[in-house]
Amino acid sequence: MSRKPKTLPAPIEAEIQTLTHEGRGLTRVDGKTVFVDGALPGERVRLRYTRVQRRFDEAEVEEVLTASPDRIEPKCAHFGVCGGCALQHLNPEAQIRVKHDSLADVFERIGKVTPERWLDPLTAESWGYRRKARLGVRHVVKKGRTLVGFRERRNSFLADLRRCEVLHPQVGERLETLAATIERLSIRDHVPQIEMAMGDGPCVLVFRVMQTPTPEDEARLLELGQREGFHIYLQDGGIDTIRPLPGQEVALSYSLPNHGVEIGFLPSDFTQVNLELNRRMVDQALDLLNPEPDDTVLDLFCGLGNFTLPLARRSAEVVGVEGDAGLVERACANAERNGLTNVQFHVADLQAELSTAAPWTQQRFTKALIDPPRSGAWEVLDWLPRLGVERLVYVSCYPTTLARDADRLVNELGYRLRAAGVMDMFPHTSHVESMALFER
Numbered sequence: 001m002s003r004k005p006k007t008l009p010a011p012i013e014a015e016i017q018t019l020t021h022e023g024r025g026l027t028r029v030d031g032k033t034v035f036v037d038g039a040l041p042g043e044r045v046r047l048r049y050t051r052v053q054r055r056f057d058e059a060e061v062e063e064v065l066t067a068s069p070d071r072i073e074p075k076c077a078h079f080g081v082c083g084g085c086a087l088q089h090l091n092p093e094a095q096i097r098v099k100h101d102s103l104a105d106v107f108e109r110i111g112k113v114t115p116e117r118w119l120d121p122l123t124a125e126s127w128g129y130r131r132k133a134r135l136g137v138r139h140v141v142k143k144g145r146t147l148v149g150f151r152e153r154r155n156s157f158l159a160d161l162r163r164c165e166v167l168h169p170q171v172g173e174r175l176e177t178l179a180a181t182i183e184r185l186s187i188r189d190h191v192p193q194i195e196m197a198m199g200d201g202p203c204v205l206v207f208r209v210m211q212t213p214t215p216e217d218e219a220r221l222l223e224l225g226q227r228e229g230f231h232i233y234l235q236d237g238g239i240d241t242i243r244p245l246p247g248q249e250v251a252l253s254y255s256l257p258n259h260g261v262e263i264g265f266l267p268s269d270f271t272q273v274n275l276e277l278n279r280r281m282v283d284q285a286l287d288l289l290n291p292e293p294d295d296t297v298l299d300l301f302c303g304l305g306n307f308t309l310p311l312a313r314r315s316a317e318v319v320g321v322e323g324d325a326g327l328v329e330r331a332c333a334n335a336e337r338n339g340l341t342n343v344q345f346h347v348a349d350l351q352a353e354l355s356t357a358a359p360w361t362q363q364r365f366t367k368a369l370i371d372p373p374r375s376g377a378w379e380v381l382d383w384l385p386r387l388g389v390e391r392l393v394y395v396s397c398y399p400t401t402l403a404r405d406a407d408r409l410v411n412e413l414g415y416r417l418r419a420a421g422v423m424d425m426f427p428h429t430s431h432v433e434s435m436a437l438f439e440r
Contacts, residue, residue: 008049008050008051008052009049009052009057011046011047011048011049011062012029012046012047013044013045013046013047013065014027014029014034014036014044014045014047015027015042015043015044016036016039016040016041016042016043016044016045017041018041019040019041019098020035021102021399021430021432022035022086022430023086023087023098023429023430024036024037024039024086025037025038025039025040025041025043025045025061027039027047029057032056032057033055033056033057034047034049034056034057034058034059035056035057035058035059036058036059036060036061037050037058037059037060037061037080037153037154038060038061038080038089039061039064040067040068040070040071040089040090041068042066042068043064043065043066043067043068043071044064044065044066045061045062045063045064045065046061046062046063046065047059047060047061047062048060048061048062058154068090070090070091070093070094071089071090071091072088072089072090072091073089074088074089075088075127075165076088076164076165076166077162077163078159078160078161078162078164080153081152081153081159081160082149082150082151082152082153082159082161082164083150083151083152083153083154083159084149084150084159084164084166084429085166085428085429086153086428086429086430087428087429087430088428092123092126092427095424095427095428096121096123096422096424098430099121099422099424099430099432100118100121100421100422102399102432103399103402103420103421103422103432103434106399106400106402106403107399107403107406107417107420109403110400110403110404110407111402111403111404111406111407111410111417112407112411113403113406113407113410113411113417114417115417115418115419115420115436116416116417116418116419117418117419118419118420118421119284119419119420119421119435120421121421121422121423121424122277122280122281122284122421122422122423122424122435123277123424123427124274124276124277124280124424125276126424126427126428127165127166127427128165128166128167128168128169128172129166129168129273129274129275129276129277129427130166130167130168130172130273130274131168131196131197131198131199131271131273131274131275132195132196132197132198132271132272132273133167133171133195133196133273134193134194134195135148135149135150135171135175135178135193135194135195135196136148136149136150136151136158136192136193137158137179137182137191137192137193137194138158138192139182139183139188139189140158143160145179145183146179146180146182146183146188147159147160147161147179148161148175148176148178148179148182148194149161149164149175150164161175162175162176163175163176166427166428167196168196168198168203170198170203170228170229170230171196171203171205174228177224177228178194178205178224181220181221181224184220185213185217185220185221186213186214186216186217187209187210187211187212187213187214187217190209190210190211191207191208191209191210192208192210193207193208194206194207194208195208195235195267195268197252197265197267197268197269197271198252198275199252199253199254199263199265199271199275200253200254200255200275201250201252201253202229202231202250202252203229203230203231204230204231204232204233204250204252204267205225205230205231205232205233206233206234206235206242206267206268207221207232207233207234207235208235208236209234209235209236210236212236213234218245221245222245222246222247222248225245225248231244231248231249231250232244232245232248233245233248233267239268242266242267242268251264252264252265252266252267253265254271254275254278256279256282256306256309256310257279258279258282258283258310259282259286259309259310259313260313260338261309261310261313261334261338262334262337262338263304263305263306263309263334264304264330264333264334264337265304265330266326266330269303269304269326269327269330270303270304270327271304271306272306272425273425273426274425274426277423277424277425278306278425280423281395281423281425281433281435282306282307282310284423284435285307285369285393285395285435286307286310286311286314288393288419288435288437289311289367289369289391289393289437290391291311291314291315291367292314292315293314293315293316294316295315295316295366295367296315296316296317296318296319296363296364296365296366296367297311297315297317297318297319297365297366297367297368297369298318298319298321298360298363298365298367298368298369298387298389299311299318299319299320299321299368299369299370299371300321300350300368300369300370300371300372300377300380301321301322301323301350301370301371301372301373301377302320302321302322302327302331302345302371303322303324303327303331303371304327304330304331304334305320305331305334305335305343305345306371307369307371307395308320308331308335308343308345309334309335309338309340309343311369312335312340312342312343313340315342316342317342317343317344318342318343318344319343319344319345319346319360319363319365320343320344320345320346321345321346321347321348321350321360322345322346322347322348322350323347323348323349323350323351324347325347328345328346328347331345332345344360346358346359346360348360350372350377350379350380351372351373351375351379352379353379354379354380354383361383361387363387364387364388365387365388365389366388366389366390366391367389367390367391367392367393368384368387368389368391368392368393369392369393369394369395370392370393370394370395371395372396372401373397374397374398374401375398375401376396376398376401376402376404376405377394377401377405378401378404378405378408381405381408381409381413382413384409384413385413385414385415385440389440390439390440391437391438391439392409392415392437392438392439393435393436393437393438394406394435394436394437394438395433395434395435396433396434396435396436397425397431397433398432399432399434402434402436406436406438409438410438413440414440415438415439415440416438416439416440417436417437417438418437418438418439419436419437420434420435420436420437421434421435422434423435
């Protein structure tokens with residue numbers, strides 16, 4: 001017997017109390033929590049229920065009755081439908097306050113710590129900043145055309161986007177052009193994804209193909225690249241299958257001009273999406289760590305050498321450790337490219353038990369920088385005092401695990417949380433990047 005869908009309550013008026021870490025308004029109706037898309041703290045809204053659950057309900061704004069002074073008109077015509085951004089209706093200064101408050105909240109609740117001082121927020125251009133993105137592709141029969149872009153808010157359907165304001169304009173202004181090209185391919189229904197990758201120069205588009213393109217398909221893709229200035233690559237399996245179409249191979253790189261460093265990368269490599277914010281982030285990290293000519297510095301989760309190589313310009317020696325062997329190979333090439341001989345790289349799984357046989361675990365380090373994934377750096381924390389680290393900069397892409405790790409560092413390992421602050425790597429989203437300085 002099929003279960004009847006729940007009948008949703010009628011729309012109601014409510015006062016919004018706060019904003020969640022996901023960028024949704026929060027209110028309570030008869031003691032039950034309701035998460036409200038599109039609502040801001042202090043507003044009175046008419047909300048329409050979209051989902052009823054046992055512990056909480058979900059809703060969206062039907063009408064704003066009393067608007068927050070921080071409410072602005074979203075720049076993107078697709079805001080509210082596309083799930084790529086959550087905060088375009090909130091002015092940029094207020095977005096930063098929300099992210100700061102989120103970081104302060106988890107430090108207090110989870111970390112049981114408070115920074116001795118707060119760093120000024122790091123910000124950069126808030127539109128057209130994304131140089132790395134993974135875009136979904138799908139031919140939608142009911143619409144009679146192919147869509148390219150991000151998924152709709154809170155479901156798996158692709159949003160019907162004409163342009164994207166946060167993608168670099170070379171791609172963000174050409175979503176319909178990309179869709180029209182795919183529409184003409186014989187393998188139209190077997191192209192689920194396009195990945196864009198840019199540094200300072202050219203833009204690479206990697207087309208994921210589940211079926212081999214015909215010569216005519218490749219010709220259409222090459223024509224797209226020539227006309228719009230893209231370099232076209234194909235991927236028919238794992239990342240090791242990424243290959244350029246004939247004549248399309250290009251060297252990708254970005255510079256860190258304040259440190260005299262240029263970093264090369266492959267289209268599949270992890271790089272920060274926001275190039276200018278990344279430059280400011282590297283500057284701040286080095287200012288906080290303050291490497292001296294006699295320092296030996298450890299850089300964990302080092303990737304391509306984004307921090308390692310600038311650190312090597314100012315230190316006696318830098319050791320970078322990374323779990324991805326391909327990234328380490330390219331980090332070594334980047335060190336050679338920049339003429340740096342006082343840096344070495346090692347491959348190690350930093351989210352597993354570390355082997356004491358690893359040569360770098362036998363060294364002593366005065367300072368360290370860690371830039372872990374969302375899951376944090378729990379497995380390496382005990383090693384830091386063991387290796388002699390007195391000053392540590394922690395770059396975080398997820399406040400909850402930073403706060404958890406700060407609890408361990410401060411309340412068990414004897415470090416002090418000297419400073420912390422947010423970085424707006426992803427403007428108009430609820431994503432919070434941050435940086436913290438620890439000393440012992």
